[in-house]
Amino acid sequence: MLSFTNNTFNHTKEIHGFTKYEILEIKEYLMKLKSENVEASIVNDFIKSKLQFSSATLELYSKYFKKLTEFFTSFLNPSKSSDYDSVSKYFHFESEILKEIKKISSNLQNYSSNIRNIKRITKNSFSLDDSLKIIKSLLEKSDELISLINPPGKEINTLYDDKIHLWIEINRIKKLNFKLNEIPSIMENWSVIKDLDDFINSINDLPRKKRKKDTKEIILKFQFDEIYEFFRSKDESRITFFSELIYILYFNNIFEEYHREEFINVLERKEITQNLKSFIQPLVNQLIEDYLQVFFQEFEELEVKQTDKEINFKELKNQKISITLPKIVDHYILGLEKKFQEKIHDVNEAEKFEEIANYYYHKIEKFASRINDVEDWVLGIESYLSPYENVTSSLKKIFSNVSSDIFRRKNEYLTFIKTVKDEELRIQLRKFVSSKISEVNNLIRVYEDEASLIIKEEFPQLTKIKEILNDYYSKIQKIKEDVYVKLDSMKSNDVDMYQIIKLWEDNFNRKKQQLTFLISLLINKLFKNFKELIDKEGILFATITEITEQTEKFEGLPLNFALSAFLAEKLTEGELKERISEINAKINQLNNSLGLYQIEQSKLEKILTSRIKLRTGISDSDVNCTVCHKNINFVKDKTITCPFCGSTYHYLCVAFWLSKYNSCPLCQNHFLEPHSELFESEPDHL
Incomplete structure (x- = not known):
């Protein structure tokens, strides 16, 4: 049976290389044997004794390497390991095995060096060449194993990072039952695995031979702490090595938790939990x-x-x-x-x-x-x-x-x-807006001062007109006084003056109707001249509260009304209600203005309709298209009126008929002559 570490290998635990004195001693003794002409077998026995040569030792080395390679590739293959396994690489377990391999490798190198020294001394010893080939092969295998294991990971210095330690200690505390599964044949050559198997069989009071012969399934149960104590009893100083071996066996399903048994009592469960x-x-x-x-x-x-x-x-x-x-x-x-x-x-x-x-x-x-x-x-x-x-x-x-x-x-x-x-940004913005408000207030104040000075002044034209009026008033009054004196002087003569007086009245009544009052014309002219100024002033102060972009074609809402795009979500309920009230007031103002414009538009349209009817000789108040019988809007619709029968049509209603027959659809008279002006051509009617 093989051990993972501390093998004696046929009682050949360590082989040392020959020292200089040992080489000289061997050389002298071989020369002595040669001078005595001893048999070759005696010389070979001497060489083997010095080399500590044993083919059985090399065979055990070879077997160890082979079984170890099988174990690592089958049970410690990184491709089938968990993330933790691939990172930790079972540091203590692999380190001890690596130490064992290096020790064997050192023995093989010393063994090879000793053989080469003997060959140099004897200048022959062809029988040792086979041993050198075997040693070379074993060294290559040891190098492969070292590369497979090395580096053995990083030693974990903190208990909370040592997952295997955590797993071991927690399972010891839990005191759960485990069961041993069939041990793979690859593991049967390892003495520690055999000892574990025998121990589990013994605590189940079951001989190993009976287990193999019995066809009925036998469950080999044990508590986790039992196998832990078993390994600790073997060598407590190497408990980390054995702990990692236990985890390897569990991870590869050599044994597993046995779930068929429930907890014995609640008190025990409470103690385990604590x-x-x-x-x-x-x-x-x-x-x-x-x-x-x-x-x-x-x-x-x-x-x-x-x-x-x-x-x-x-x-x-x-x-x-x-x-x-x-x-x-x-x-x-x-x-x-x-x-x-x-x-x-x-x-x-x-x-x-x-x-x-x-x-x-x-x-x-x-x-x-x-x-x-x-x-x-x-x-x-x-x-x-x-x-x-x-x-x-x-x-x-x-x-x-x-x-x-x-x-x-x-x-x-x-x-x-x-x-x-x-808040800092708001303060900066408030300062900026406040400064701009002050600028506008100052501009308005200066505007009021400058405009009031001009308004207080009398216009030169008005003064001159006043003088002219006074002059002509005096002259006319003088003439009227002369007429009065003359007529008054004729009272005593009992002259019929009615027709003369009537002549005066009729003349000046007619003259009043013919005359355009110049003052009214002046007022109208002044109004026209000042209307643009009045409109500009009205726009200035009507829109002074609106914050808009300074462009002539601004089509959006003023900034202080279009708050939904950037600020509405940040307003309080009170501020939202206040802003809605402001918008409602603005809408009412616009509606009032719209009503005035609509009234003015209606008056102009009425006048325009009357003029078109008068021009075309239509006397009815409501005129319908002779084709579609819909009311004609003379302001918006394009129309055609027949000069013969007086029928009026929408242009689109008779366009196709006229292009084909060139006559009125009702009276059949041809009337499309050049420059007849039958088609409405004024741009307002298109």
């Missing part, structure tokens, strides 16, 4: 301390005072996670918030706020990531805890609450920074 918690608690504490060590170092920089007697980071292992972890989170986040509040105190630029917010976000994310790593570790060992997964339920709840708290406070502080930034 033991598992007691095992996991220190590991989680150590994990937190190691993972958050870099953040603990920041506490002094963040000026967080440990005034709370319930928390002491130096004695973290002795405290409950449910108390310690939330306080760590609270202390760290409070420290960050205090630090960044100081940073943003004197910041005025928006870009600086963004930079501070991003840095804070990065710090919190890094801290939360390490907390999540601890939580992932807790979740990772749940697969080992079955059927006691509820052991970690309280821990998961703690981490869930802590993660939620970090997420909430992170968002609250980012919102705070954003609010401060927005």
Whole structure:
């Protein structure tokens, strides 16, 4: 039987290379045998004794290499290993085997060197060439095995990262039953596997031979701690080696959990649960301390005072996670918030706020990531805890609450920074708008001052007209006085003056109708001249509250009314109601203006319709198209009127008929002559 390590190989544990003195001694003795003409067999026996030669040893080396290669390719093949197995590579197990292979390789190299020295001395010894070939082949196999195993992974120095240690200890605590499956033939040559098989058979009170002969399935049960103690009794100093071997056997289904038996009693289950918690608690504490060590170092920089007697980071292992972890989170986040509040105190630029917010976000994310790593570790060992997964339920709840708290406070502080930034921007905007309001107010005040000076002045034209009116009034009054005196003087003569007076009245009544009052014309002219100014002033002050883009073809809403595009979501309910009221007032104002324009449009359309009817000789108030019998709108519709029968048509209703027959559809008279102006050509009627 072979052992994975510490093989004696036919009592040939170590072969040393010949020293210089040993070579001289062998050479002298061989020369002595040669001078005595002894038989060749005696010489060969001497050489073999010096070489410690044994073909059985080389055969055992070869067998060891072969079985070891089979074991590694079958049970430690990285392609069939889990992620953890491929990373860890079973450091202690592989390291000891690698040490054994290197020891054999060293023996083979020394053996080869000794043979070559003997060959140089004897200048013959062809019988040793076969041994050299075998040694060379074995060295090649040892190199292949070393490359297969080397490097044996990285030694894990922390218990919480040693998954095999966790798996072993948790299974020892759980005290579940396992059953041994059929051992593969590849493993039967290893003494430690045979010893384990014999031990399991013995605790089941079943001889090994009976197990092989019995056709009925026999379940070989054992508790996990039993095989652990079995290996520890063999060599406690190598328990890590045996622990990894146990995991290899379990991982390759050499034995498995036996699920048919339930727990014996509730008290035992409660005790196991408590033991598992007691095992996991220190590991989680150590994990937190190691993972958050870099953040603990920041506490002094963040000026967080440990005034709370319930928390002491130096004695973290002795405290409950449910108390310690939330306080760590609270202390760290409070420290960050205090630090960044100081940073943003004197910041005025928006870009600086963004930079501070991003840095804070990065710090919190890094801290939360390490907390999540601890939580992932807790979740990772749940697969080992079955059927006691509820052991970690309280821990998961703690981490869930802590993660939620970090997420909430992170968002609250980012919102705070954003609010401060927005407020700073609002202050800047308010200052800018206030300065512009002051500019406009000053412009309006100057406008009022300048315009009032002009308005107070009398227009030169008005003064001159007033003088002319006074002059002509005096002259006309003089003439009227002469007529009056003359007529008055004739009263006594009893002259019939009625017709003369009537002549005066008729003359000037007719003259009044013929005359256009010049003052009215002047007023109209003044109104026309000042209308553009009045309109401009009206537009200026009517739209002064509207914030619009300074373009002639602006077609959108003013900025202060189009808030839904950029600001509405940020308004309070009161501000939204206020803005809706402003828009309603604007709509009412526009509706009033629209009504006035519509009334004016209706009057103009009525006048236009009357003129068209008068021009075309139509006397009816409502005129229908003779073809479609629909009412004709003389303002909007294009029409044709027959000069013979007076029928009026929509142009589109008779266009095809006219193009084909060139006559009125009703009276059949041809009337399409050039320049007859039968078609409506005025642009208003198209």
